[in-house]
Amino acid sequence: MATTAPIFPDLAGKVALVTGGTSGIGRHAALALADAGAHVVITGRREKEGQAVAAEIARRGVESLFVQGEITDEKHVADAVAQAKALTGTLSFAFNNAGVELANVPTTEATSEQYHKVMDVNVLGVLLSMKHQLRAMAGNAGGGSIVNNASIAGSIAMGGVGIYAASKHAVLGLTKAAALEVSKSGVRINAVSPGGIDSEMLDRFTGGRQQAALDWMTSMHPIGRVGKPEEIAKAVMFLFSSASSFVTGHDLKVDGGFTAQ
Numbered sequence: 001m002a003t004t005a006p007i008f009p010d011l012a013g014k015v016a017l018v019t020g021g022t023s024g025i026g027r028h029a030a031l032a033l034a035d036a037g038a039h040v041v042i043t044g045r046r047e048k049e050g051q052a053v054a055a056e057i058a059r060r061g062v063e064s065l066f067v068q069g070e071i072t073d074e075k076h077v078a079d080a081v082a083q084a085k086a087l088t089g090t091l092s093f094a095f096n097n098a099g100v101e102l103a104n105v106p107t108t109e110a111t112s113e114q115y116h117k118v119m120d121v122n123v124l125g126v127l128l129s130m131k132h133q134l135r136a137m138a139g140n141a142g143g144g145s146i147v148n149n150a151s152i153a154g155s156i157a158m159g160g161v162g163i164y165a166a167s168k169h170a171v172l173g174l175t176k177a178a179a180l181e182v183s184k185s186g187v188r189i190n191a192v193s194p195g196g197i198d199s200e201m202l203d204r205f206t207g208g209r210q211q212a213a214l215d216w217m218t219s220m221h222p223i224g225r226v227g228k229p230e231e232i233a234k235a236v237m238f239l240f241s242s243a244s245s246f247v248t249g250h251d252l253k254v255d256g257g258f259t260a261q
């Protein structure tokens with residue numbers, strides 16, 4: 001029998017924060033949360049895109065807010081968490097998604113600037129986010145759930161992606177340590193590790209969608225295609241919901257079989 005009931009009814013009326021919500025996976029996760037009835041605060045650097053996504057969220061009949069800033073700026077991170085919590089008094093969910101890629105840089109050519117840029121956004125950004133989110137969630141009667149966006153590059157690597165792979169391996173380390181720290185508090189912390197996903201990042205990674213690069217990307221996924229941002233959003237929704245109530249410190253790979261090879 002067809003049903004219009006939301007798949008994850010336990011998210012309705014709760015507050016979620018999505019970092020890097022202005023595009024790609026973050027935008028789709030924010031819209032999926034809104035479809036489930038959650039109030040959603042998104043962060044990002046781009047004002048126009050952020051306001052546009054906030055308007056898309058609001059059209060779903062929930063509260064929405066865009067907080068502009070740099071994920072490496074602790075003041076911005078703390079402010080976004082505070083604004084999210086202020087919506088209802090309780091922050092229940094956070095998706096730490098903001099990230100940057102770096103490819104085609106062999107170890108012999110890597111620079112300190114590249115290292116600091118990627119590590120600051122991908123690792124420090126997640127660390128600062130969890131620091132303030134966990135403080136905000138402390139004492140939540142209904143617990144909470146945090147999901148960090150890692151990557152298959154958190155478990156494997158390819159030539160030329162050393163700094164990016166190091167940053168995503170670090171995200172998994174942060175995820176596991178924090179999950180253990182709060183394991184008895186009712187707050188669960190997990191990671192999602194996408195394979196190649198059709199987003200602005202994939203556009204850049206394939207040199208502006210060059211056919212040879214796209215074909216190679218497709219061939220690396222046993223399922224026969226790259227993924228869609230909404231397929232990552234669904235995994236994030238599962239990790240937020242009570243359907244995953246016994247899952248913490250986990251790395252959920254959503255990669256079309258990439259890492260099974």
Ligand SMILES: NC(=O)c1ccc[n+]([C@@H]2O[C@H](COP(=O)([O-])OP(=O)(O)OC[C@H]3O[C@@H](n4cnc5c(N)ncnc54)[C@H](O)[C@@H]3O)[C@@H](O)[C@H]2O)c1
Nearest residue numbers: 020022023024025070071098099151194196197199200201
């Ligand atoms: N697309 C893929 O193939 C893929 C695969 C594995 C993991 N990921 C991860 O998914 C996440 C989202 O990427 P996406 O594919 O949606 O690409 P995207 O480029 O569309 O999204 C990245 C988001 O992070 C934000 N961001 C980047 N640097 C920031 C900074 N300094 N401060 C604040 N926000 C910042 C961007 O504004 C954007 O909203 C990233 O963490 C990425 O590493 C993507």
